[in-house]
Amino acid sequence: MKIKVKNCQPGHFYAVGVGPGAPDLITLRAAALIESADTVIVPRSELAEESLALLTIRDLIGDQEVIEHIYPMKRDSAQTRACWAEVAAEVAARAAAGLAVVQVTIGDPMIYSTSAYLIESLAELLPPQHIHVVPGISAFQASAALLGEPLTLQEDRMTMMPATDMEEVARALESCETLVLYKVGPRLRQLGALLEQRQLLDRARLACYVEQNGREAIFRDFREALADNSHGYMSTVIVRVGRRSWEQPPQVVEVA
Ligand SMILES: C[S@@+](CC[C@H](N)C(=O)[O-])C[C@H]1O[C@@H](n2cnc3c(N)ncnc32)[C@H](O)[C@@H]1O
Numbered sequence: 001m002k003i004k005v006k007n008c009q010p011g012h013f014y015a016v017g018v019g020p021g022a023p024d025l026i027t028l029r030a031a032a033l034i035e036s037a038d039t040v041i042v043p044r045s046e047l048a049e050e051s052l053a054l055l056t057i058r059d060l061i062g063d064q065e066v067i068e069h070i071y072p073m074k075r076d077s078a079q080t081r082a083c084w085a086e087v088a089a090e091v092a093a094r095a096a097a098g099l100a101v102v103q104v105t106i107g108d109p110m111i112y113s114t115s116a117y118l119i120e121s122l123a124e125l126l127p128p129q130h131i132h133v134v135p136g137i138s139a140f141q142a143s144a145a146l147l148g149e150p151l152t153l154q155e156d157r158m159t160m161m162p163a164t165d166m167e168e169v170a171r172a173l174e175s176c177e178t179l180v181l182y183k184v185g186p187r188l189r190q191l192g193a194l195l196e197q198r199q200l201l202d203r204a205r206l207a208c209y210v211e212q213n214g215r216e217a218i219f220r221d222f223r224e225a226l227a228d229n230s231h232g233y234m235s236t237v238i239v240r241v242g243r244r245s246w247e248q249p250p251q252v253v254e255v256a
Helices: 028-036 052-060 077-096 115-122 139-147 166-173 185-197 222-227
Strands: 013-017 039-045 065-071 101-105 131-134 158-162 178-182 204-208 217-219 235-240
Touching (some): 013 028, 013 115, 028 052, 028 131, 039 052, 039 077, 052 101, 077 101, 077 115, 101 115, 139 178, 139 217, 166 178, 166 185, 185 222, 185 235, 217 222
Parallel strands (some): 013 101, 013 131, 039 065
Antiparallel strands (some): 178 235, 204 235
C-alpha cells in the first residue's frame, strides 16, 4: 500500500477512535499515530474486566508507554471531570517534555466517549493546534453494515440516544424514521415492551459486541433477542420506525 500516513508530532495529543473492535477496521491514520506515539492512554471503565480498546490495538503496541486509566462509571459530572483533569495533567507533563500522547477510544471519540472530557481539560493546558481528533468507525455504523440495512434514505431523520430513559425513547420514536439506541444492556426488556406496544418489534434489530472477535451476536428478530440473556453493555439497537420519501412533503410530527 502506498498511502502516505501522518505520524505523531512531539508535544502533541491525539484522541484516536479505533472502531468497534476488529483491528482491520482501525483507520490507517489511527494505526500510524498509535505506532508512533510515546505514550498510549487506554481508558477502561471500573466495571470492565479488560479494555476493549487495548484488545483492538494490541498488535500496534511495541515499546510505547501504555497507561491503562480506570475511570468511574458513576453519573457524577464533577467526579468524572476531576478524574479526567488528573489524566490531562499527566498528558500535559509529557507533552511539555516533547512526548506525543495518544488516547484510544472504541468507536469514534466524538460519540459518547471519554475523549471529550480529556479534550475539554486539555484545552486549558495545551495550545489548540496541539490537540487532534481522529475519527473512528462508530458501533452504530458497524452494526448497520452487518445488518445490511440502510440507516437513512431520502428525507429520513435519524436520532441517536442512550436507552436510559424509556419516556424519552418513546418520545423519540414519534419524531424520527430511524432510532439508534446505545447503552441498552439491562433495559432491553423495558425497551421490548415499549416496542411491542408501538407495534415496532418487527422493525427493531439488536447488534451485540459487533466486530469483537467471536463475541458478535446479531438479532434480526427482536423477539429472539428478548428471549436471550447473553447481551450486555456492548449492545446497539436500531429501530427503523418508518420512511420519509421525496414524494411525501415533510410533515411536522406532533410529539406528545
Ligand atoms: C460509551 S459508548 C461508546 C460509543 C463509541 N464511541 C462509538 O462511537 O460507537 C458505549 C456504547 O456504544 C455501543 N457500542 C460500542 N461498541 C459496540 C460494539 N462493538 N457492538 C455493539 N455496540 C457497541 C453500545 O451501545 C455501548 O453501550
